[in-house]
Amino acid sequence: MKVLELKDVSKVFYSKTQETDAVSHLTFDVNEGEFVAIIGPSGCGKTTILSLVCKLIAPTSGQVCLAPNSHVGYMLQRDQLFEWRTIEKNVQLGLEIMHKLTPENKEYANSLLKKYGLWEFRKHHPSELSGGMRQRAALIRTLATNPDLLLLDEPFSALDFQTRLEVCDDVYAIIRSEKKTALLVTHDISEAISLADRIIVLTARPATVHAVHEPKLSASSPLKRRESVDFSKQFELLHKYLHGEK
Numbered sequence: 382m383k384v385l386e387l388k389d390v391s392k393v394f395y396s397k398t399q400e401t402d403a404v405s406h407l408t409f410d411v412n413e414g415e416f417v418a419i420i421g422p423s424g425c426g427k428t429t430i431l432s433l434v435c436k437l438i439a440p441t442s443g444q445v446c447l448a449p450n451s452h453v454g455y456m457l458q459r460d461q462l463f464e465w466r467t468i469e470k471n472v473q474l475g476l477e478i479m480h481k482l483t484p485e486n487k488e489y490a491n492s493l494l495k496k497y498g499l500w501e502f503r504k505h506h507p508s509e510l511s512g513g514m515r516q517r518a519a520l521i522r523t524l525a526t527n528p529d530l531l532l533l534d535e536p537f538s539a540l541d542f543q544t545r546l547e548v549c550d551d552v553y554a555i556i557r558s559e560k561k562t563a564l565l566v567t568h569d570i571s572e573a574i575s576l577a578d579r580i581i582v583l584t585a586r587p588a589t590v591h592a593v594h595e596p597k598l599s600a601s602s603p604l605k606r607r608e609s610v611d612f613s614k615q616f617e618l619l620h621k622y623l624h625g626e627k
Contacts, residue, residue, distance in 0.1 A: 390443035402587035421583030454528030
C-alpha cells in the first residue's frame with residue numbers, strides 16, 4: 382500500500398522581485414514499511430519536499446497524496462530538546478501539543494523509553510545526555526505520537542562521524558522494530574546506501590527525479606552494510622547520478 386505519493390508536483394517561491402523554482406514535476410511514492418532516502422545536490426530542494434509532505438507548504442501544482450487518516454511525524458536536523466524539560470517530558474511534548482496525552486499514550490511513550498534504553502535517564506535533562514542519546518530521545522518523541530510516516534531531515538548531520546555511525550544503527554533498528562515507514566533526506570551518499578531500501582536521486586534545482594536506485598544489500602544493519610563488498614560500487618554509481626550521469 383502507498384503511504385505517500387507525489388504526482389507531478391512543482392513548487393515555486395515568489396518574492397517581490399523574483400520567483401524561484403524549488404521542485405519541478407516531481408513524481409515518486411513511498412510504500413508501507415519502506416525506508417526511502419532522497420539525495421541530491423546542495424540546495425536542490427530536498428527539505429522543501431519534506432515541507433510539502435507534512436503540509437507546511439502547499440504545492441504550486443500537482444498533488445501530494447497521503448494514505449487516508451495517516452499521521453506524519455517529523456524528526457529535524459537537531460534534536461530540539463528543551464533543556465528546562467526532563468527527557469520524559471520532552472518525549473511527551475508532541476502528545477501534549479496534539480492534546481493526546483492520555484494515560485494510554487503516556488504508557489506507550491514510557492514503553493519506548495524502556496525498550497530503547499532511556500528509562501533510567503527519564504528524569505535527566507538534555508544537557509546530561511550524550512549526543513547519541515539525545516537523538517534517540519528525539520526519535521522516541523516523534524514515535525510517541527505513533528506516526529504512519531516518519532520524515533527524517535538529515536537527523537545525523539550535527540553529530541561527529543563515530544557517533545553518527547552508532548546513532549544511524551540505533552535509529553535504523555528502532556524504525557525497523559516499530560515497523561515504521563520512513564522518508565529520509567540526506568546529503569550523505571554512504572548514509573543513504575546504508576539505510577534505505579530505495580534511493581531517489583534528484584537533479585539540481587529545480588529538483589526532479591533523475592534516478593531511482595535500490596541498494597539490495599542483505600546485511601542486517603547500516604554498519605554491516607557499509608562493510609559489504611558492493612558498497613563502494615554503489616557509492617560510485619550514486620556519485621555519478623548526482624553529477625547528472627546515467
